[in-house]
Amino acid sequence: MATIRTFQDFRDAIAGYRLPRILLTALDLDLFTAIGAQTWSLASLARHLRASPRGLEILCRNLAAVGLLVKSRGRYRNSLFAETVLNAKHAGYRGDYLKLLQGQWDDWSTLTRSVCLGQPVVAGEELDETAYRRQFTWAMHHRSMDVAPRLARQLDLLRARTLLDLGGGPGTYALAFLKKNLRLRATVCDRAPALAVAREIAEQSPVGQHLSYLPLDFMKAPIPGRYDVVWLSNVIHIYSPAENQKLLRKIARVLPPGGRLLIQEAFLHDHNGLAPLGANLFAVTMLLFTDRGNTYSVREVTDWLMRTGFQRVSLLNMKAGTGDWEGGILEAVR
């Protein structure tokens, strides 16, 4: 997004909620699943969805304007993307992540209260409840299932024999590393309900038997074992600087000298901690869902690493679109 300098820029920035709201309404109606592989007249689609023809016409026209639907002679069909990724009846559906996004609209509406409180109004990321944890873990899998193999292709793990995926949730990254490195063995550590999802996913994978499970609250208990590599992806934004340094000390204890810690994170990259915008916006998500989470700069995290037993800290150069965040992988050697 460009810098806001004028009233028009400001107005346009606020009006940015319109398209997201349209997309979420389409998901609320499960419109893309209803359309499936067919072409529909508006009248029959309106009957099928129990929606008003007027409302649906305006909605579908907007969805066609952004290429999610194809409009031809007043009839509508899905684009290839909508028919696969957004259609609950298709194998490529990434619905659990879509549901997470749908739910967040209401949560973001509590932001003013959260800013005043400095706390979430709704419980989220730190919630231990089983059903929430399962759903969140599937959402994480649906988010990173295409990114993880791309990243595994570029990350050199050839000399590693053991890897700990700490806070690994669905184990999507661990499985991608195992697929690429057949001599590697990995352990995914997380809360028990998350690991149940990881097992279900691993059972469908040809390298699933190379994955072990460590149910643990790693903030409360010591981390057992010894690993050549620790992969810590999207975890430190949940915690405060003090908690993260405590965690890094624990991680240093499970690595041998020369062992590697790889951190994937929404890092801030500039001197003032203002860029990229995506990492700043993600800090707001942490305000809404965690008690102490935030996003941190590469410099800050490098300082923590140097204080907790690591050296040779470097930002890995990956091809664009490889990880969850641009420029988001930091390597440190124990």
Ligand SMILES: C[S@@+](CC[C@H](N)C(=O)[O-])C[C@H]1O[C@@H](n2cnc3c(N)ncnc32)[C@H](O)[C@@H]1O
């Ligand atoms: C945002 S998810 C990231 C999942 C995965 N690493 C990824 O990048 O897709 C954070 C994960 O860390 C786990 N986690 C956070 N704090 C934890 C703790 N104290 N003990 C165990 N797991 C924890 C959560 O359960 C969740 O699965």
